Structure formats: structure tokens, C-alpha cells
Amino acid sequence: xxxxxxxxxxxxxxxxxxxxxxxxxxxxxxxxxxxxxxxxxxxxxxxxxxxxxxxxxxxxxxxxxxxxxxxxxxxxxxxxxxxxxxxxxxxxxxxxxxxxxxxxxxxxxxxxxxxxxxxxxxxxxxxxxxxxxxxxxxxxxxxxxxxxxxxxxxxxxxxxxxxxxxxxxxxxxxxxxxxxxxxxxxxxxxxxxxxxxxxxxxxxxxxxxxxxxxxxxxxxxxxxxxxxxxxxxxxxxxxxxxxxxxxxxxxxxxxxxxxxxxxxxxxxxxxxxxxxxxxxxxxxxxxxxxxxxxxxxxxxxxxxxxxxxxxxxxxxxxxxxxxxxxxxxxxxxxxxxxxxxxxxxxxxxxxxxxxxxxxxxxxxxxxxxxxxxxxxxxxxxxxxxxxxxxxxxxxxxxxxxxxxxxxxxxxxxxxxxxxxxxxxxxxxxxxxxxxxxxxxxxxxxxxxxxxxxxxxxxxxxxxxxxxxxxxxxxxxxxxxx
Numbered sequence: 001x002x003x004x005x006x007x008x009x010x011x012x013x014x015x016x017x018x019x020x021x022x023x024x025x026x027x028x029x030x031x032x033x034x035x036x037x038x039x040x041x042x043x044x045x046x047x048x049x050x051x052x053x054x055x056x057x058x059x060x061x062x063x064x065x066x067x068x069x070x071x072x073x074x075x076x077x078x079x080x081x082x083x084x085x086x087x088x089x090x091x092x093x094x095x096x097x098x099x100x101x102x103x104x105x106x107x108x109x110x111x112x113x114x115x116x117x118x119x120x121x122x123x124x125x126x127x128x129x130x131x132x133x134x135x136x137x138x139x140x141x142x143x144x145x146x147x148x149x150x151x152x153x154x155x156x157x158x159x160x161x162x163x164x165x166x167x168x169x170x171x172x173x174x175x176x177x178x179x180x181x182x183x184x185x186x187x188x189x190x191x192x193x194x195x196x197x198x199x200x201x202x203x204x205x206x207x208x209x210x211x212x213x214x215x216x217x218x219x220x221x222x223x224x225x226x227x228x229x230x231x232x233x234x235x236x237x238x239x240x241x242x243x244x245x246x247x248x249x250x251x252x253x254x255x256x257x258x259x260x261x262x263x264x265x266x267x268x269x270x271x272x273x274x275x276x277x278x279x280x281x282x283x284x285x286x287x288x289x290x291x292x293x294x295x296x297x298x299x300x301x302x303x304x305x306x307x308x309x310x311x312x313x314x315x316x317x318x319x320x321x322x323x324x325x326x327x328x329x330x331x332x333x334x335x336x337x338x339x340x341x342x343x344x345x346x347x348x349x350x351x352x353x354x355x356x357x358x359x360x361x362x363x364x365x366x367x368x369x370x371x372x373x374x375x376x377x378x379x380x381x382x383x384x385x386x387x388x389x390x391x392x393x394x395x396x397x398x399x400x401x402x403x404x405x406x407x408x409x410x411x412x413x414x415x416x417x418x419x420x421x422x423x424x425x426x427x428x429x430x431x432x433x434x435x436x437x438x439x440x441x442x443x444x445x446x447x448x449x450x451x452x453x454x455x456x457x458x459x460x461x462x463x464x465x466x467x468x469x470x471x472x473x474x475x476x477x478x479x480x481x
Contacts, residue, residue, distance in 0.1 A: 035093055037357045038357055040350050040353075054073050054077070082098060110334050117154070123264065143159045148195040150267050152186060152195060153440070155184050163180060168448070172238040181442075184437075186429035186435050193209055193212065198396075201395055216418055222476070227465075262311075263315060274300065277296045373413060378398060391425065427470065432458055
């Protein structure tokens with residue numbers, strides 16, 4: 001591995017080599033209008049793979065350099081992508097592609113995350129919960145339900161500190177936070193587009209707001225119920241082997257409470273804004289090169305920004321201080337996802353080329369011999385990639401691979417869309433890097449003295465517990481007789 005001092009030179013050299021390979025991989029049709037995926041070859045996917053691998057390996061292999069320069073590394077991959085498009089197809093197509101990715105997809109995506117993160121950061125759960133198998137299971141159940149409505153990020157940030165306070169006296173508590181990541185940071189967020197980033201990406205692509213709840217409730221309930229029961233059994237096993245802590249019975253009991261109630265109202269306002277934009281279709285669009293912005297989406301994004309600003313103005317500073325609230329997690333997500341949405345542009349162009357494009361083999365892998373989609377392949381391929389790369393862009397890739405038409409996917413190919421959605425959301429729990437809240441929960445727990453498993457130690461937990469459940473899920477829900 002290059003030393004941190006040599007890393008900038010290494011990144012620059014790799015970027016230059018990638019750019020040269022991209023241009024060489026395009027047939028001499030650079031004057032063609034737009035980006036023609038049929039004229040592109042597999043090397044055009046290298047920036048997308050590069051940014052995702054950087055995100056996956058940077059915090060593990062060179063953490064200090066990564067945390068100091070991740071924005072620059074992401075920018076390098078994005079610039080390489082846009083430069084290659086400009087050189088191969090022209091400046092205008094590159095500019096239009098940038099506008100399309102940023103204005104139609106990225107801005108709406110990051111506005112929702114920003115609003116949820118800001119508002120949830122102002123909600124403080126006070127009081128002390130005595131950690132027992134029953135109370136821990138109840139908190140996980142509440143978090144799993146809440147995740148679909150305030151987001152996996154919002155639910156995780158609101159509940160992780162009360163969960164730590166409740167279990168800080170227990171000698172065996174690591175399993176509590178492993179199951180917390182399974183249920184609250186991932187699987188619980190599968191019922192609405194507010195729950196998890198990939199589902200919101202689907203919502204931006206035309207999937208109805210209530211489609212996921214109507215079509216994924218059985219799969220979600222199956223996993224949540226089994227995991228809660230399994231957690232209760234595991235927690236009881238540890239509970240019976242732990243010495244009971246000595247408590248001060250003279251101290252007055254600390255009842256549960258909630259501060260920052262205004263932010264609960266603002267959370268409801270976020271949900272209302274998203275629902276209103278889905279229902280209101282004035283038919284007015286704002287045209288910019290490469291993108292037609294629907295008025296309802298523009299109004300929704302402005303409303304989300306206003307809600308976040310209201311939270312900052314109306315929430316006392318001590319509430320965010322109590323939660324150890326910082327802007328770094330959302331800033332990191334904003335920078336990295338901006339690069340991801342740019343680097344995926346050529347990948348989507350090649351996927352849109354279908355059987356005439358370089359990813360025809362991938363289309364064959366997820367398509368049965370009779371031409372129908374292979375739901376099992378969609379579920380597992382989307383899921384495994386989501387576990388080690390990032391679930392939102394992975395969802396987008398397979399959404400496009402399945403045709404990219406939301407109306408068709410919601411009706412004739414509903415099982416295919418359910419497989420893609422389930423894989424992206426559920427299997428994000430397989431590693432710390434599968435979903436943004438996973439690593440945030442890990443970092444907060446470690447900061448508070450919890451001896452969390454290592455990267456591979458966590459994977460031992462997740463593979464042992466989750467992979468058999470995903471196998472059963474495949475058998476019961478995605479095996480067509």
C-alpha cells in the first residue's frame with residue numbers, strides 16, 4: 001500500500017491512466033449526439049468502480065489520509081469521468097449529462113438526507129432505560145418501525161445513544177449493537193422511500209411512494225420478526241450469565257422523556273412534503289440543458305431545505321450538544337455521493353444500450369432463457385454488491401438493467417423490483433460499509449467505549465445470522481414455481 005505521503009501522486013497517476021483507457025475504449029464516433037452506450041466498452045465503468053472501491057477501502061487501509069482527503073479523491077474520479085465524456089463525445093453532452101445527474105437526481109437525494117439528518121439531530125431521548133431482554137427487544141422493534149418513516153439515518157441517530165446508555169453497565173453488550181445495525185440501520189427502512197437511500201432513488205425514478213409498503217411488507221415482516229425473536233433469545237442467554245449491577249435505590253427514577261418536540265413536528269413536515277410532491281402534478285417543467293425539472297420536485301426540495309433551516313433556528317444548541325451532533329457525517333455523504341452520481345453516468349449509458357451494449361452479459365445473468373427476469377439473480381447480485389459498495393448506486397444500476405421503466409417494474413415486473421429493492425436494503429447490513437448509518441453507529445459506539453467487532457468480525461456475525469435468513473427469503477418469496 002502506498003504511504004500517505006505518496007497517495008496524492010498515486011491517485012493522480014491512476015486517474016490519468018484511467019482517462020487514457022476510457023478514451024481508447026470509445027469507438028471513433030465522438031461527434032455523435034449525446035452519450036451512445038453502444039460505442040463504449042467496459043473500461044468506462046472504471047471511475048464508478050474506482051470511487052466505490054475508494055469508499056470501501058479508504059477508511060480501512062489508510063484512514064488518516066482518507067478522512068483528510070476523501071473529498072479530493074472523490075473529485076478526481078468525477079473529473080476523470082466528465083473529462084473523458086467531453087473528449088469522447090463533446091463538451092455539450094458532458095455538460096448536459098452533469099446537469100441531468102446533479103439536478104434531476106443528486107439534489108433531491110441529498111436534500112432529503114440533509115433534512116432528515118438535521119431534524120433528527122435535534123431530538124433528544126432523555127431518561128434511563130434498564131436494559132433487559134424485553135426492553136432491548138422493544139427498543140429495536142420501535143427503531144425498526146421508525147426507520148421506514150424517519151429514515152435509517154434518522155432512527156439510528158435518535159436511538160443509538162439511549163441504547164448505549166441503557167446497556168453501558170452490561171459486560172456483554174456487543175450483540176445489542178450488531179442487531180441494532182441489522183434492524184434499525186438497514187432492514188427496518190424498507191417500507192417507504194424515506195427509509196433508505198436506494199428506495200428514494202427509485203422514488204425519484206417514478207416508483208410510487210406506497211409501492212414499497214404494499215409489495216415489501218411480507219419480506220420485511222419475515223426478517224424483522226425472526227431477527228427480533230433471535231435477538232431476544234441471544235440477549236436472554238447473555239443476560240442469565242451476567243452479574244446484576246449494584247444500583248442506588250435511593251436515587252430518584254429517571255423517567256423517559258423527549259426534548260426537541262419541534263423537530264418531531266418538522267419530521268412530520270418532511271413526510272408531508274414528500275407525499276405532497278408525489279400527489280401534486282401541475283405539469284410545469286423548468287428546462288435546463290440536459291434536464292427538465294418538474295415544478296413539484298423543485299418545490300419539494302426547497303421545502304426540505306426550509307424545514308432543515310427551521311430546525312437549526314428553533315432547536316436549542318444544548319440539544320444538539322447532548323447528541324454530540326456534528327456536520328461531518330452528512331458532509332462526507334454529500335461529497336462522496338456527488339462523485340458517485342457523476343461516475344455512474346457512463347455505466348447507465350452502457351446499461352441503457354441493452355443487448356447492444358458492453359453489459360449484455362450482465363443482462364443475460366439476470367434473465368432466464370425464456371427472456372423473463374431472474375428474480376433470484378437480481379436479489380443476490382444487487383444485495384452482495386450493496387454490501388460491499390453502496391446500496392443506492394447499486395440499486396440504480398440494477399433498476400436500469402431491469403429496463404428502468406418504473407410503471408412496468410411496479411406492475412408486470414413487480415417481483416423483479418421487489419427483488420432489487422430487497423437486495424439493496426436488506427444486504428446493506430452485511431458489512432459496515434453497506435449503508436451510511438452502519439459506520440456511523442459503529443463510530444459512536446466505539447467512541448462511547450463499546451468494543452465493537454472489527455470489519456471482518458462484524459461480517460462473521462452478519463454472515464452467520466443473515467445469510468441463512470436471506471436464503472429462506474429467497475425460497476419463500478423469490479422462487480417462482
